[in-house]
Amino acid sequence: MKTILVVLDGLNYQVARETMGYLHAQCAVGRGRLYQLECELPSLSRPLYECILTGVPPVLSGIVGNHVDRLSTGQSVFHYAREAGLTTAAAAYHWVSELYNRTPFVPARDRHTHDKSLAIQHGHFYYDDTYPDSHLFDDAESLRLQHDPDFLFIHPMNIDDTGHKFGQDSMQYRNKARVADGILSHYLGTWLEEGYQVIVTADHGMNNDRSHGGILPEERQVPMFVFGAAFSQQEAAPLQTELCGTVCQLLDINHDKPYCADLLA
Numbered sequence: 001m002k003t004i005l006v007v008l009d010g011l012n013y014q015v016a017r018e019t020m021g022y023l024h025a026q027c028a029v030g031r032g033r034l035y036q037l038e039c040e041l042p043s044l045s046r047p048l049y050e051c052i053l054t055g056v057p058p059v060l061s062g063i064v065g066n067h068v069d070r071l072s073t074g075q076s077v078f079h080y081a082r083e084a085g086l087t088t089a090a091a092a093y094h095w096v097s098e099l100y101n102r103t104p105f106v107p108a109r110d111r112h113t114h115d116k117s118l119a120i121q122h123g124h125f126y127y128d129d130t131y132p133d134s135h136l137f138d139d140a141e142s143l144r145l146q147h148d149p150d151f152l153f154i155h156p157m158n159i160d161d162t163g164h165k166f167g168q169d170s171m172q173y174r175n176k177a178r179v180a181d182g183i184l185s186h187y188l189g190t191w192l193e194e195g196y197q198v199i200v201t202a203d204h205g206m207n208n209d210r211s212h213g214g215i216l217p218e219e220r221q222v223p224m225f226v227f228g229a230a231f232s233q234q235e236a237a238p239l240q241t242e243l244c245g246t247v248c249q250l251l252d253i254n255h256d257k258p259y260c261a262d263l264l265a
Contacts, residue, residue: 001230003197003250004144004152005077005243007052008180009045009093010160010212012168012205013037016223019177022185023200023225031192032227035263037240039204043212043219045160046095048203048240053077053100053153055244055257063099072099075255077247078119081151084253089122089147091140092155097125114147122147129161137183151251156180163206168218173206188227197228197250201243226263236262 008016013036016023026032039048040057046066047058054074058064061074078088078100090096094105100119102110105127113123124139133156140154159176166172184200191198202222204212212219224238230250238246238260245259 001197001228001250001252002150002152002195003199003247004154004191005052005247006154006184006198006200007049008159008177008200008202009155009157010163010204010206011177011180011202011223012218013221013223014218015168015174015177016202016225019174020181020223020225021178022181022188026188026192026227027225030233032198032225033231033233035224035226035236035238037201037222037224037238038220039202039222039240041215041220043204043214045093045203046099049093049096049155050074050099051240052201052203052243053096055241057241066095069098069103071103075257076100076119077151077244077251078153080248080253080255081251082119082121084251086150086251086253087122087147088120088151088153089140089143089149090120090153090155091124091136091143092126092153093157094125094127096120096153096155097123120153122149126157129157131157133158133180133183137187141187151247159202160206163212164210167208167210168206169208192227195229197230198226199243199247200225200227230265231263232265234262236260238263 162176245257248255
């Protein structure tokens, strides 16, 4: 089944549980469910993009910090999907392009990518943390409408950027989460009507020091909303390392990654 994976960068579980009114409304009418994940360590962005998309924890992948600028040596959802003859797309921060397409990122070459030989065949990549989430979701929807990808990865940055400026316990951080929820309300209904399976999660959370990277619950506990007919909506305890394999199961493609069977119908 066609699948969309949304990673709301820097969104911790508590704030998602308290502010994402639209997503909760979809869950309330039986279209989805919210689970809690604990992110791997260190609770940093680039290492956890790699973890989510390959199922490999940072200490094993070698992507242990945001400074590690090299291609992934693992097999990602993008690689498995391409090898299965499926179409891949991403609207995401440029570190995702550097992990799975080409590094270093050259904006004039890589910002808008359309190359079927690459792991991410169709991409819109941004490199400014203040790039508006509204624009990023429009970029993603443009890719969906134009290229009909089997797997679409959507990765906005404004929640994380706001958390670094104001901290986790701030109205600015909470309101930025509400903005993302509102943006999703423009798209999720259509995606579900068209038969997509949708996961909305986060890489890591945020603390009141305006940072993350450690073991505090507010840094490690992140949401995982699931929507679509392929999900059981039953009790489950998914791991962040199981996201890659779970998406591969949804896409019905061969893989060798762990996945959370209890999530699936």
